[in-house]
Every structure is written in structure tokens, then in C-alpha cells.
Amino acid sequence: MNRIHFLALILVLSFLGLSIFLYKVIVLGFPMSPDTKSEVWNVEARISFQGKDEPAQVSMFTPQSIHPYIITTEAFVGQDYGVTEKTQGPNRVVQWSTRKAEGIQILYYRGIIRQMKEWETEFRELSHPSIDKEEALQGVLPPLQGTFLQAGIAVLDEVKEESADLESLILSLIARIQDPDKESPASLLRSQYPPQQVLAQLLTLHGSPSRVVHGIELSKEAKIVNTKEWLEVLIEKEWVPYDLEQGKKDIPENYLPWWRGHAPLFQIKGGTELEFRLSASPNQEQAIKAAVARGMVLNPAWLKFSFFSLPIEKQVVYHILILIPVGAFLLVLLRNVVGLKTFGTFMPILIGLAFRETELFWGIFLFSVLIALGLGVRFYFDNLNLLLVPRLASVLIIVVLIMGFLSILSHHLGLVRGLSIALFPMVIVTMTIERMSIVWDERGPGEALQQAFGSLAVASLTYLIMSLKSMDYLFFTFPELLLVLLAMTIALGRYTGYRLLEIRRFKSLLQAG
Template sequence: LDLDELPGEEEVRPELENPGFEGSYLEAVEALVAEIRARSTDNLDLVRLLIQHIDQAKNDDRVRLLLGKRPSSAIRADVISRILAHLGTPTRIVNGISLRESTANSEILRWIEVWDGESWRPYHLETGEQGIPEYYFPWWYGTSKLSTSDSGLIISANISSEVRQEDAIETALAGLEKSAPTLLEFSLFSLPIQTQMVYRVLLLIPIGAFLVVILRNVIGLKTFGTFMPVLVSLAFRETDLVMGILLFSLLLALGLAVRFYLEHLKLLLVPRLACVLIVVVLLMASLSVVAYHLGITVGLSVALFPMVIITMTIERMSIAWDELGPEAAIKQAVSTLLAAAATYGTIRITHVEHIVFVFPELLLVVLALTLLLGRYKGYRLFELFRFKALANAEAN
């Protein structure tokens, strides 16, 4: 890794570098600066307006000339830094990551720091506002990449971060390492961070499955598929609940329309399912593209939905539509979403995720409770309302 050392806050005024603007680029910079300077009150306000204009003015020919055909956060930061250097204002580009939450693949964040004569003032690269969140961790300065190679090989770097707030656990593990080093060696804490992130999700699936058992065997909720609500709830973790329900409903409605069209072709089961699966993939890709161009970043997470499960759901819902009628099919679809929402609300509880990961042996308790519910043969909650009329008749 070729990382620059982080200079200290006591650093003296840095030297300005030649921004390198010539010809039409120089004319574009001077025209752009003249326009923004007329609206600014001081130099710091000029910095804010410049960052906002470059981030938002997508139809400005001057901005498009400076950013090129494929603008990125690194290119925007470099252009802003060079424009400010042209104005005689020292700047530096900061590269870092967010330490707000655990992630298996941290995104490289960039922001600008401007020298005001005494200290460096950070500016957000998108909003232009002064200051950055406290969980932003600066890693290196400049336009260099995180990893480089002198041999011409393409190197990919992946940064994993994990929030560790469990000081008591770390102390216990330190003591456990002395008393039972073998047990610690084979615990989940011995795994790499990326693998730990995977198991933090996988260990929630039995909790969701147990909740589905309660909803189906005790409450009497009917869903499409046995454990489809669990898989859909995992996708809701990335899309948020409301947006996830909207995306799922839209995908299900469009897929159901295609399924009804295929009904007229009198296809066999397997080719029909394959056709629906292909259409579902195309719909997911189309929704992602439309959401991206509309600026709906959450819509990109539609790709996280389990496409095979959705395909089977479309098939089962179409069969229920034909055999039981539209009302029964829609009720079952709504019940499926309710089960997924309930599962989502459970697995999103931070304490549940923490306890299951730290003490995975508690899943044996969940297994025992599931075995008990497997022997349950009494009335379901919804059946009490169904047979209420019979009970009243017997009483009379």
C-alpha cells in the first residue's frame, strides 16, 4: 500500500502548486469563478458555493468540460482543489472511510480541506458545508489510489471495518485466551472481519425462521412459501422497510402481469418458471436503472431481493388467483409482507444481532422451542375467529 503520512495540525502554510489550466480550460475556470465570486460574501463562502455548483450543475458546459466524460468523487475533488489553487487558496484532498457502522466493504470517502491561514477547514464534497461527521476517518491525502503496483499489475483493495463497543467482551476474551485458548481459537471472533459480517447475518436467519413458525403454526398467518418472508426481510435490511415493501410490491405486480400473459401460451411448468425468472431479472435491472436516473439510491438495492423466491411467489400467487380468486391471493400476499415486516423488525434489533453472534449456542434454545411448537396441535389464533360462530351455536 502506498499511503501518504497524515500531516499534523501544526503544519505551516503549504506551498501552492500549479493547477495546470490552459486554453479553454483556463477560460472555463475564470468564467466559473467570476460567476460564483459575484454571489459569495468572502473566500470561505466562495469555497462552499464552488463545491455546490460543481456537484449540482450537471448541465453547465464549463463544469462538464472540467470534469470530463466520467466524473467521479476523486475527479471532482481534484478539479475543486485545482480551481482553489488557481485562486491562491491552498487545499488538500482527504481520503478516508466511515466508521459509523460495521461493513465488509467500506467505501472510500473524499472531502476537501482548505487552509484559512491558521488551520485546515474541512468541507463536505457534496453539500459544500463546512465540517464533516465525526465518524469520518482520514486515511491519506492526495489523489493517489489506495493501492498501487510498480509492476503494472491491477491491485484491488478491500477495507473491512467493525464497530467494537463490547469492552467487557474483549476483557472476557482476553481472560479466556489464557484459561481456554483452544475455545477462543475456534470461536466466531477468530474469523476475519468479512466472515464475521457474513455470520452476523446468517445467524439471524434461525431467529426469523422461528418467528415464521410462530406466525404460521400459532397465529395462523398464511404466506407464500415457508421461509420466503425471512429472505425478503434480509433484503429489507438494505432497502429500509417502507421502500422495500414498495419495491417488492411493484416487482410482484409486474411479474404477475407477465405471468398472466404467459398463461395464454399454454407452456409447461419448467419453461414457464424459466420465462418468469428471466422476466424478473430484467425487471430488477430495469428498476435499478430507472431508480438511478431518478436519484433514488435505495432503489438500487432491488437487486438484493431473492429472484428465485420471487419467481416462485409469482407462480404461487397466480395459481391462488385462479383457484381461490383475487381476494384470497391478495390477502395471502399481504400476509406474506406482514410476516416479512415482523421478521425485519425482529432481526433489526441491535441486541438480538449482538446476542446471537456473541452466544451462538443460544440457537439451541431456539431449536428446542421450535421442536415444541412442532408438536403443537391446538387451534391457531385466526381459527378462533373462524369457529366463533360454532362455539356460539353450541352455547345456545
């Protein structure tokens, strides 16, 4: 029974995992690698605040379908909140309101944004809307007054002398306003307004309607983002963007405009302790929108049951968690099939995870330094005849001190990577130091170093496997593959063959025999 049961379990698990996987790939057409994805992102704004037991109202600008981005799906989430949308000048505003806000309130805006390709019809419809100067002047900032107006005129005059046309005027104005050292009328303006606003006002004053654009950068990985500001100037009935950071015309392709003008992103009435977060992540599932759409018709329940339905910030966590089983499987292979020795069973995985932040070279370097210093202190503690738990606690304190010291040192040396030492799991490091010192005492330094290098090698290998983009994509998109991984792990649980390193161990025997 035992053997049949065992084989059946492995087969059922693999079959289940593989069939869901193949169904997704073949029938639903999920792409196998992240490279086939198109340019689709999830963006999310999360607002939380403390209600004051009275009516509350939150209004927030939202992104709009403006060339070259189109918003395919949107959701406004807020329990017991009414939602209204309206247009306000060039912007779109969503307003959440409730009659009574009590306790912590959380509101979400979620949108799925697609960057259009030139061959799409919507692309042509949305692109290059023609705008009149009168129209453009609506909703721009109120003009400068008094000394600010005079300072503005002075700056403009200076720049006009240096520039031949509007283009060069805009560029030298950007350079002048952003130059912090310049002792000029510009500094007066800058002391009052943010630089992008100064620029918009001066250009409008000059006769070219300009406005500030607030947006976010859409990157390849999921993360919490800050807003970026740039400038739009009306040139020949078209808004032309100018990148302030680079001081040049046009903005990077992955900048998503969110709202325009000088108003803050959101306004709130009837709430305190406001917290706000914007996040964006590439959306692989939507990249295969057609596939999912087909899937929704066929079987809505379990397709919704995927990591992609989680809020973006939780997705970030699962991008990491999903790789731990991969590391664990690798560890099983390296320990039971290859025969490497490591300190602690899962310690290498945790160290490997920490390497994600430090990257390999720095990770190995910092880990070795940490262990070496800790071990030195541990040997000193040996003379003090401390009891075990206080000794472990003392080593832990020393580990934290060393980590802090190394962070500060590397910061002063200007080594950014050194700061990420704080991500090493210090309890694991402490236990590693303790076990290493015992092995050192009982079995000699050779054995201790051998195990330390073994652990480090396994950690590095786990890191390398876990940091593979395709590995991340595969298991995040097809979590059912974990069932296959489980089946393989269970199968290895009954692997009774030799370990690779046993060949070396019994070598003398074979030669003699």
C-alpha cells in the same frame, strides 16, 4: 425414552446456550445492547494483485495515532512477505516485499482505531502538537509553474479583494475553486489538478502552508468505504482542518485521517491487475476490550472463535445470515401457533430479507406490483397450454423483465428505492406467482388473496424483527443464543396445542354446543 430424550435435548441445548451467554455477560462483562459501546472501529485495507513471477514490492500509507484517534492494535498480513515500516514526512508507510510473487497475491492491513475521550491522558499528549512554518513547508507540493502560477496569482488576487482575514480568504477560495460554472483562471487550474490540490497550492503560495488530507468516514455500520479528501491549513502553529464539501472550518468528528499530501495511497512494483478495497466497521468486541482481555487469559481458544475474528467484509455477510434463524423461528410461531397460511415455507423470510434493502413501504408496494403484473401474464400463459417447466421459465423471464422495467422507471422518476427491486429473489417470486395462480384456479381468488396477504404480513413481520438493531447485535455478539433458539424451535416441533386461528375456525361449534 422418547419423551425424556426429547426434554433432555431441549434442556441441554438451552443450558449450553444460556450458560455461554451468561458467562460472557456476567464474567467477561460483554454489554447486552449496542448502545453501551465506545467509539472503536476496525479498519481494513485489502490489496490484491497478480504477481509476475518476479520480486514484488507494495508500499502503502497507514493511519497514525493522531488526535483524536489512537491505533490500539495493528496487523500487516501477507504470506511470504517481509514488512517494514517507516516515516515519510507527515505520513507513515508500510512496505511489503517478497522475492518472488506468483499468482494472486493478497495483502491486508488491519487496525483497530479508538476515538479518545478528553479525560484520557493520551488525548492530551497527542493533541495540539506545535508546528513551525519551516517544518510544515517540508513535503508540501512543488510550487506551481508558468501559466498555472499566473492563473494561481490571479485567483488569489481576486479572492484577497473580497476577504478581510485569513479565515474568510480560505473559505472564499474553497468556494471559488469548487464552483464549476465559473469561467475564471480557477478553471484552468482545475483542469490540471484535483480541486483539493489546487487549494493546498494556492494557500501555500499565499504564505499559509497547506496540505491535502486523505481519510475515511467511520460510520455506524460496517461497509466498504471510499476515501474522502479535506484540507489542512497551518494557522498559528496548528494544522486546522477545512471541510471541502461543506466549505467550512473543521471536519465531522467521524473522519479518520489516513495520509497527507498528494501521493497515491499505495505504490506497487512487480504486479498487475491491482484491486484495492478499504472497509471500516464499528468494533463492538473491542469496545469491551477489557472483557476480552480478561477472556484471553482465561480461555483463549473459544473466544477467538467468534464472528469478530472474521474479515470485515465477511462479517457483513454474517450480520445478515445470523438473522435468518430468527426469521425462521418467527415463521414457526406464525404458522404453527398462530396458524397463518403462506405460500411456500420459507418464502416470507427471503422476501423479508429483500425488504431490508427496499424498506417496508416500498418493499410491500414493489412486491405487490411485481406479483400482480406477473400473475396477469401467468393467466395469459394459461391460454397457450404451455408445459409446466417452460411455463415457469417464461414467468421467470417475465419477472426479470418487469423488475428491470420497474427499476428503470423508478430511476427516471428519481425514486432511489425503486432500484432496489433487483434484490427480490426472483425465483421465489416466480414460484409464488405459479402457486398463487394454481390456488386462484382451484380454490378461488379469495383463498389466493388471503394466502398472499398472509405471506406479505409474515414477510413484513420478519423484516421488522430482523431489522431490529438490538436483535442483530444480540445474535452477532452471542451466537450461542442460536442454541436456545434451536431448543425453542424443537420444543415447538412437538407443540400439539391449538392454533390461534383455530378458535375462529371452530367458533360456530362452540356457540352451538
